[in-house]
Amino acid sequence: DTEVTQTPKHLVMGMTNKKSLKCEQHMGHRAMxxxxxxxxxPPELMFVYSYEKLSINESVPSRFSPECPNSSLLNLHLxxxxxxxxxxxxxxxxxxxxxxxxxxxxxxxxxxxxTVT
Amino acid sequence: AQSxxxxxxxxxxxxGNPLTVxxxxxxxxxxxxxxxxxxxxxxxQFLLKYITGDNLVKGSYGFEAExxxxxxxxxxxxxxxxxxxxxxxxxxxxDPGRGTYKYIFGTGTRLKVLA
Numbered sequence: 601d602t603e604v605t606q607t608p609k610h611l612v613m614g615m616t617n618k619k620s621l622k623c624e625q626h627m628g629h630r631a632m633x634x635x636x637x638x639x640x641x642p643p644e645l646m647f648v649y650s651y652e653k654l655s656i657n658e659s660v661p662s663r664f665s666p667e668c669p670n671s672s673l674l675n676l677h678l679x680x681x682x683x684x685x686x687x688x689x690x691x692x693x694x695x696x697x698x699x700x701x702x703x704x705x706x707x708x709x710x711x712x713x714x715t716v717t
Numbered sequence: 718a719q720s721x722x723x724x725x726x727x728x729x730x731x732x733g734n735p736l737t738v739x740x741x742x743x744x745x746x747x748x749x750x751x752x753x754x755x756x757x758x759x760x761x762q763f764l765l766k767y768i769t770g771d772n773l774v775k776g777s778y779g780f781e782a783e784x785x786x787x788x789x790x791x792x793x794x795x796x797x798x799x800x801x802x803x804x805x806x807x808x809x810x811x812d813p814g815r816g817t818y819k820y821i822f823g824t825g826t827r828l829k830v831l832a
Contacts, residue, residue: 604760631818642807642822643761655818690760705751706820708760 604709606691612715615681621712623674623691631655632674633706634666635690643690649674681716688713719744719812723823730798731831738793738826740808749811750791751820752782754804761807767791778802798830 604625613619623632631650635643648656649668657666663685665677674691692706721742730736742748749768753761765776772784782793791808806826812819 606760633818640805640825640827642825645819648818650818688758692760705763705766706761707763708753710760711758713758 604691604693604707606689606709606712608712609710610713610715612717613678613681614717615683617681618677618679620678621676621689621691621714623676623709624672625693625707625709626672627693627707628671629693629695629707630671631694632668633692633694634664634674634676635692636685637688637690637711639688647676678714681714683716686714686716719810719821721750721808721810721821721823723806723808723826725826726824727827727829729829729831732800733797736795736798736802736828736830738806738808738828740791740793740823741789742791742808742810743789744810744812748789748791750782750784751809751811752776752780752791752793753807753809753822755807755825756804764793798828800830800832803828803830 607622633648634646636646637643645658646660647666652668663680667675688711690711691709694706695704723740751766752764754764755761764780765774765782767774767784775781780795782791784791808823809820812821
């Protein structure tokens with residue numbers, strides 16, 4: 601099973617709402633990622649978890665709050681978002697590793713299309 | 718700083734013709750290079766990677782890429798394009814300075830295969 605699932609597929613929320621995005625993988629990957637992607641642009645890294653610990657936070661505003669409850673699940677909690685946060689949010693996973701043998705590819709989910717009104 | 722460049726925003730090719738999508742990189746140390754494809758409203762799909770060894774890497778769906786160290790390039794190729802290959806293609810490099818987890822993506826190249 602090489603699938604990363606994300607729910608919901610689409611989300612419309614107001615600027616005062618609180619919502620969560622969910623991501624799940626069962627490939628045994630111990631690195632999980634959140635990316636933000638605007639139309640026709642490359643993905644921008646937001647957060648990385650390695651072995652359920654936050655490894656990278658790319659200076660993301662605090663209105664985005666990641667959580668990794670276990671090795672298969674990754675959540676992104678959203679609160680008080682701005683219209684400019686509207687984008688496709690992608691989750692990815694990979695095997696972590698060091699050196700040449702550890703340069704593993706990422707597996708991406710289909711994304712959540714978020715619209716902030 | 719580590720970076721990848723995709724010099725073409727769009728590449729048009731006739732069905733059945735060979736295609737090339739260009740990527741150049743700038744990294745310190747050994748580059749770990751990847752190609753991904755993205756169809757509309759979908760996530761990215763891994764196509765192939767170069768880590769070490771043979772400069773010609775074969776991947777999914779008949780794609781291959783050639784690593785050229787002297788030209789710092791990693792161009793994606795396919796001998797015969799299909800209309801279904803039309804999509805957005807991203808080249809990526811792993812940033813060794815950020816451990817195993819920071820991957821830098823190029824700006825993307827839209828491939829359009831004309832019937």
